[in-house]
Amino acid sequence: MEMMRLRRSGHLFVTVFMCGCGSFMVVPAMVDVTMSAVCPGQDECSLAIYLSAFQQAIIGLGTMVMMPLIGNLSDEYGRKTLLTIPMALSIIPLAILGYSRKRNYFFAYYVVKTLTAMVCEGSIHCLALAYLADKISDRQRTLAFGVLSGVGSGSFVFGTLAARFLSSDLTFKVAALLSMVAAVYMRIFLEESLPDHDLLEPILKQRQDVTETQTHKVNKFPSVPEVSHLLKTSKTFSQALIVAFFNSLADGGMQASLLYFLKARFHFTKNQFADLLLISGVAATISQLFFMPILAPVIGEKWLLSIGLLISSINIFLYSISWSFWVPYAITTSVVFVVFTGPTLRSIASRQVGPAEQGKVQGCISGISSLANIISPLIFSHLTALFLSERPPFNFPGFSIMCIGFASMVAFIQSIMIRADAPVSSHKTTNSSMEA
Template sequence: MSWWSGFFELKPLFHLLLPLSIHWIAEAMTVSVLVDVTTTALCPQQSSCSKAIYINGVQQTITGIFKMAVLPLLGQLSDEHGRKPLLLLTISTSIIPFALLAWNQSKEFVYAYYVLRTFSHIISQGSIFCISVAYVADVVHESKRVAVFSWITGLSSAAHVIANVFARFLPQNYIFVVSITLLTFCPLYMHFFLVETVKLDPGKNQELGFCTRVIYVLSRRYKSMRNAAEIVIFSPTLRGVALVSFFYKLGMTGIHSVLLYYLKAVFGFNKNQFSELLMMVGIGSIFSQIVLLPILNPLVGEKVILCSALLASIAYAWLSGLAWAPWVPYLGGSFGIIYILEKPATYGIISKASSSTNQGKAQTFIAGANSISGLLSPIVMSPLTSLFLSSDAPFECKGFSIICASVCMIISLIFACMLNPNTGSRDDDLEGNQQDPLLNYN
């Protein structure tokens, strides 16, 4: 019943999910190719490229610094000014960076791509999914949200499989052209067909003078940010899941920032092997998210699913870091079928613990706090990975940095075991119904 329930709940979300799926395809089809493009441009005729690892780490660090403020802000704006304009903004930011690589893949253009892609990631990375989850919460009843979230993350996995098929069989010169064509289609489709779900309050600030309006906007942003922090801090469930998610992202972000470069350096993987590996994981993830999670969730609950996902992520990290043959990363990647369930389980717990008016605030505040992982993990992972891939390594373990990252997932599992999603009140009373004194200006 839950499986079919989740499927039928997707019908009113068609105009959201179609452009989202196309957007995921367009972005994911470039992942495996970017490793070859970056390595070729920055380190010609070399399999290992410290420059590529470091520039990727710098990009993630800068993104993590600014996302801490930008993600919660975008969530607040989506609660107050509507989901549609924020989705249009965030989903459009990838077009120009990929257009550069479609035009030219020289060293200068690769550097320009990373600069523009950093700005794009600051605005869109994480925020697209969080705002989409808030959109779903506007439309779908609380009792059916986890099933719907699993269907959506399953569609994301399906999009990644299709993307990796494109990456596997399309010539490299056409991949970025196809990508920007699809990326341009998405905001255009949303503009014409997506329906707004937030009832906008025009308020009284249109009658204010310029100076008073500036004060009003700054005061409202501060108050909204403070309320978002209070919603998470004073809710035992949200506070607990924030810790779980933070340490999980800290470890997993670090692994994913270096994994493909590590596999290229150690086993000589290229875009074909990367695409095959990602396709294998994606196909299994479709089944686990679309079929398995909606069936298991009513039986065992989000906490058991979350803990199982974290255990799988630890196994994935250890097998990847200790890989002794080219087939071992494929075995480790198979655990992605289970650890991918962390995302819908986390979204479900956050959504249940948040009121209908605070979905965007709660989701993006926690995602913004998690962006600190994008700041911290590359600082450690980039130099550590480069060191152990070089001839100066203190001992022979090329995947030592990935083993270190698994410690964060172990800490996350400990917090998850302590989590009780059924404890603590919802955040309805935290937002309050206080009037903003600036609204009294005439």
């Protein structure tokens, strides 16, 4: 039954795949495009790092507000309806660079990308998770989330492979076209999904009386009392938020710093970046589609989360002391274990609420991750620029990367302390049966 429901979500997977291809295809080229627009002919450019960091921080500020709002609105109006907004907006910045990559067009892209990403960044994945949570039971949710992440990794592989062989000019044109096709496909083929508000009493409203619950309309933005009540009710959810924050702090730091570090340290170009991302994507796809379904029932999602965070911490420390160009390639293969983190963390959080709050909870996780993405570039980009400059405080180009590793280690330590509570929905089902 569960596998049949998973197969029926095929249109969602196709949508995520095509949309991911369009987004990931441009990643290897962006460093070179940014450098050529801001600091032409240079391999080290503090201004480019600061511009990327500023953009990441502003996007994080926007998504911190928008993710809980979008997730909560999807609980009321449906996942497909809300998916349309970020998928349509994501086309615009790609189309700008597809038209021209000259300096003026780059800065137009920079502004438009910053504004649209406040809504688009992470929201497609967040809504896709909520869509699957509507369809799949608690026990199979880790598997379903793992398959979704595997599809995302597959799109990463395909997009990166295309970037490896396409010229930069064609890359942005093809990416824009794929994003358009994904949006049209989603609107035509994907069925709407609305959570069943009457199936279970929502955890965020469980202290309200029956009459108030029946007449209450969903707030468009999760209120502070609602979120506070959930945090007090579920210690597991509170711990998951802490893990999400520090893991996103590390991820945001790597996103803002690693490619510029490798370009300055080993003079990597678009092709080397594409090779690294391709290795990472292949390993992630194999792991999420084949290894996770086998390991999750045996080891449990809690320990898969801890393993992923531990390997991630070790990887970051190794990046910081890279002594040769081949070291990043060797480290990238261990992403087989690192990719356990996202699906298991989302699954643990998902199991703490009933079906009517899946969008809200996934939005809260995305919101706290966005908060980390505001803080991270403000800290680590400055350190990266400082230690890659001609006059660093001391000779350690990877010092900022090592600091990022400590944030990842905090997430790992917290993950060990997460309690493997029974699903909240199970408790509520039992209680409802007893009352009946």
